[in-house]
Amino acid sequence: MKMNPKFLLIRLLVLLSLPILLTSCDGELLYRVLVAIYDAPIDDPLYADTFVTIEGIEINGKELDDFNGPKTINISNLQNGILFELVKDAGLPSGEYDEMTLLLNYDEDDQGEAPGCYLNTSYGRKLDLSNGLSGIQKITLNKDLNLSEDATNRFIIDFDLRKTIKNGGPGDQEDMVFVSPSGIAEGLRLVNQDETGTLKGSITLPSPNSFTVNYFAVYAYKKGTFDRSSEEIDVDGDGIPFENAVTSTSTGFNKTGSTREFSMYYLEEGEYDLVFEAYSQIEFSASQFGFAVPTATQSITYPITIKAGEETTINLDDIEIIP
Secondary structure, X not given: OOOOHHHHHHHHHHHHHOOOOEEOOOOOEEEEEEEEEEOOOOOOOOEEEEEEEEEEEEEOOEEOOOOOOOEEEEHHHOOOOOOEEEEEEEEEEOOOOOEEEEEEEOOOOOOXXXXXXXXXXXXXXXXXXXXXXXXXXXXXXXXXXXXXOOOEEEEEEEEOHHHHEEEOOOOOOOOEEEOOHHHHHHHEEEEEHHHEEEEXXXXXXXXXHOOOOOEEEEEEEEOOOOOHHHHOOOOOOOOOOOOOOOXXXXXXOOOOOOEEEEXXXXXXXXXXXXXXXXXXXXXXXXXXXXXXXXXXXXXXXXXXXXXXOOEEEEEEOOEEEEO
16 A cells, blocks of 8 residues: 555654653663753853863762763853753653752863863953862752653753852952852752743833943842842851842843843742842942832832743833832
8 A cells, every 4th residue: 555655754753753762771661861051140240251060960879871071061151041951861760859969070170170160250360169179079959850751851950150159258359269069059950941931021220220220130039038138138148148039130231221131041930029139330340229119119029920831021111229
C-alpha cells in the first residue's frame, strides 16, 4: 500500500514531539534533567564582570554526569532572560530529590589560572572573591525538585550577585568578596522553569525628578513580607540591604528620558510586592534619593501576581518620590 507523503510527514512530526525517555544500562527509567544558570541584574554600577568557576553539580550527592567541568562563567552576562546551560541532558534514577549542590572552585579557573572566582570593577580592578577561603566550596540549595518522568525537568539557578558579594571590610570599601558559603546558598534561587513567569514594566518620573534620579533599583518581595524599617538598612553588617527580597533588578544606569523600563525573569508563580528605590549618581558614587510611591499615598509597595508561563506587565506613571 502506498502511503500519502503528507501522512508520513504528519506522523514524523508527532513522533518527534513525544518526549524521549532516558534509560540506564539495566533498563531503569531515568529522569531527564537540564540545569541552567542566570543572574538577577545587580543594582550597583561598580560591578562590570563577575566570573565563577563551577567544578561540578550534584543532586542529593549524586554528580550529574552531563556536566563537563570545570567551567568559568561570566555571570554578569546572564541577564534579561539569558541563560547558560550547565547540564543539558543528565539522567537521574527515579526517586525523591530535595537538594542541588554547586561546587565552586575558589583557587583556579578553567584555564588553571588563579583565582577561580573574581570580579572586574568598572574602574579597572580585578578582585579575588574568595574571602580568605580556598579549594572547592560546596553551595547547597534545598528545594523539593518533584521530578517528572515524561518531560525534561528544567531547573534554573539564579546566582544573585547583589546578595552574595559584600564589601571586604572597614578601611578598604572598594574591595568586594563573597559572603560565606552558607550566605551564598541563601542568596541563590533554584526554580523549575515551567513554574515561573516573567515581569516587564516601566516607571515614568515626575518632571522635577527626571534629571535627578539616575536609576531605580526594583525589589520583589513575597506579598506582605516587606518591612521598610529593617530592609532598607544593613541589619547584619554585611553591607547588603533588602536581603529578604526574592529577586531584584534595575532600570539601568545613565538612562535618559522620564520613562525607565525594567524586567524580571523566572519568578515563581505567586503574589508579590514591588519596591522601587530611586538613586541619584555622580560618576561612581550613588546615593539614595527616595522611594517611588503612588501619588497621595504613603504606600511604597506595588502588588503584582505572577502566573507560570505568562508575562505580567506593570506601568507606573502616577508616582511621587518620598525620602
